[in-house]
Amino acid sequence: MKYLAIVAMFSMSLMAASPEVVQYMKELETAAKTENRSFSGFDAARGKEIFTSTHTGKQGKPMACTSCHTLNLANPGKNALTGKVIDPLSPSTNPQRLTSTKEVTKWLRRNFMDVYAREGTAQEKGDVLTYIMKN
Amino acid sequence: MKTLLNISVAALILAGGAYLYAEDDYEEHEHRSSSVVAKPMTKQDKTTMALYQKECGACHIAYQPEFLPKRSWDKTMNTLDSHFGTNASLDPADHKTIQNYLATHASRNDRMTGMGGEIAMRISETPNFKREHREVAQKMVTQAEVKSFANCAACHTKAASGSYREREIRIPNYGSWE
Numbered sequence: 001m002k003y004l005a006i007v008a009m010f011s012m013s014l015m016a017a018s019p020e021v022v023q024y025m026k027e028l029e030t031a032a033k034t035e036n037r038s039f040s041g042f043d044a045a046r047g048k049e050i051f052t053s054t055h056t057g058k059q060g061k062p063m064a065c066t067s068c069h070t071l072n073l074a075n076p077g078k079n080a081l082t083g084k085v086i087d088p089l090s091p092s093t094n095p096q097r098l099t100s101t102k103e104v105t106k107w108l109r110r111n112f113m114d115v116y117a118r119e120g121t122a123q124e125k126g127d128v129l130t131y132i133m134k135n
Numbered sequence: 136m137k138t139l140l141n142i143s144v145a146a147l148i149l150a151g152g153a154y155l156y157a158e159d160d161y162e163e164h165e166h167r168s169s170s171v172v173a174k175p176m177t178k179q180d181k182t183t184m185a186l187y188q189k190e191c192g193a194c195h196i197a198y199q200p201e202f203l204p205k206r207s208w209d210k211t212m213n214t215l216d217s218h219f220g221t222n223a224s225l226d227p228a229d230h231k232t233i234q235n236y237l238a239t240h241a242s243r244n245d246r247m248t249g250m251g252g253e254i255a256m257r258i259s260e261t262p263n264f265k266r267e268h269r270e271v272a273q274k275m276v277t278q279a280e281v282k283s284f285a286n287c288a289a290c291h292t293k294a295a296s297g298s299y300r301e302r303e304i305r306i307p308n309y310g311s312w313e
Contacts, residue, residue: 059220081221082195083282083289102226113222 017091017098017133024101025129031122039123047131050124055116063115065128073135081114090135098133183236190225190233196288196295200240202258204247208237210254219285259284271306280307 017025025042032039052071057063069077073090091097098104108128112120120128176184191197200208212234216224225233246261247254255261259268268284276284287294293303304312 058222079194081219083280083286084195106226110222110224 017129018100020101021098021104021129024104025126028122028126028129032126035122042123042126042130044127044131044134047127047129050120050128051131057115058113058117065111065115067115068111073132089132091133092135098129104129183232186229187233187236190229192295194221194223195285198258198287199297200237201242202246202264203242203255203261204245205238205241207247207255208241209234211256212237214256257285275306275309278308 029042032042051065051069054062054064063080067080068086069089074088074093076088077086078084079086087096088094089097108120108125112118112124188197211218212230215230216222224230246263249262250260258264264284271290275281275290281289287299290304290306291299292305293300301312306312
């Protein structure tokens with residue numbers, strides 16, 4: 001019984017996302033396989049690179065995900081364009097994160113534009129979400 | 136808790152409407168009279184207001200619709216995928232609800248006299264706003280803590296709840312205005 005509870009806790013912390021968002025990740029996985037035949041699962045290390053590297057954003061200026069969310073996802077961020085404080089992105093610090101597919105898809109669409117001046121691919125979205133879940 | 140918070144924000148905004156541009160007699164009257172005969176907000180109104188607060192308040196304060204007329208808001212809503220250098224696009228249902236909300240609460244005054252026929256998308260570019268802020272030095276605005284006039288809440292400490300009274304002004308590194 002005790003053992004079961006521990007297993008349940010462990011798998012919950014592994015997910016760190018609502019069933020809705022886990023389902024969305026599955027859809028991304030299917031799409032990633034279609035995009036890239038050699039795709040073999042999402043990778044937090046690739047996600048970290050996506051999240052921390054600097055690119056020429058929509059405004060033609062250097063921008064990274066960390067420009068607004070900072071390097072430590074447990075800390076509040078600050079919108080580089082407007083100065084408004086952003087609550088932490090880390091689901092373990094901020095349990096509201098990654099609970100709504102509507103929110104996640106909306107912000108990934110906007111934020112990939114901000115940083116990469118294009119939409120993210122299914123693999124990129126899955127990788128970066130995997131990274132965020134682990135932080 | 137969250138709903139409670141939204142409702143109180145809504146109430147503050149309704150009350151705060153009276154503080155927008157004190158010299159704006161027509162709207163002033165409008166707000167006063169509407170707060171006297173205030174119809175209680177329906178559940179639908181509250182949901183709509185909460186949606187506006189959430190969606191248009193994610194990157195900056197949710198600006199009070201009373202600051203701009205309908206044609207300004209329509210222009211903003213029709214260009215959300217390229218909104219001041221960022222992408223603020225919404226799903227179609229939310230887009231429609233918010234556009235209607237803005238239209239309902241928009242200023243009845245044109246607010247753009249003297250702009251050569253241009254449609255203002257910024258509150259901060261309207262002649263009314265410029266007149267109100269003519270004594271505010273450029274360096275107070277461009278400093279890192281403020282960035283631009285769009286950041287109302289950096290100086291107007293109660294801006295998010297719709298109140299712009301002089302005694303609530305605190306300019307970062309300069310202090311109160313009075």
